[in-house]
Amino acid sequence: MLSQHSIETLIDLAENKLSQIIPFDRDDMKEIKVLQSCVDELKVGSAATRGGRRSPQAEVRAITH
Structure with missing residues (x-):
């Protein structure tokens, strides 16, 4: 199980990478x-480690991904 701090760090890293990608082709779109x-x-995992319930939006994303 990852700590809350580790989860938040990974979220920050992934969001930073997302903000830097300039989509030129399908591979870029797939990576996004x-x-x-x-x-x-x-x-979703972050909310679970804090003991909170998932929001309805998170529930939908979890089901559709």
Whole structure:
């Protein structure tokens, strides 16, 4: 199990990478989708480690990804 601090650091790193990607082709778009999915999963895991319930939006993302 990752600590809350580790999860937040990973979220920051993935979001920083997302902000730097300039999509030129399909591979870039695929990388963006994968990173966004990772961020979503980490945020759900972050809420779980704090003992909070997932928001309805997080529930939908968890189901659709």
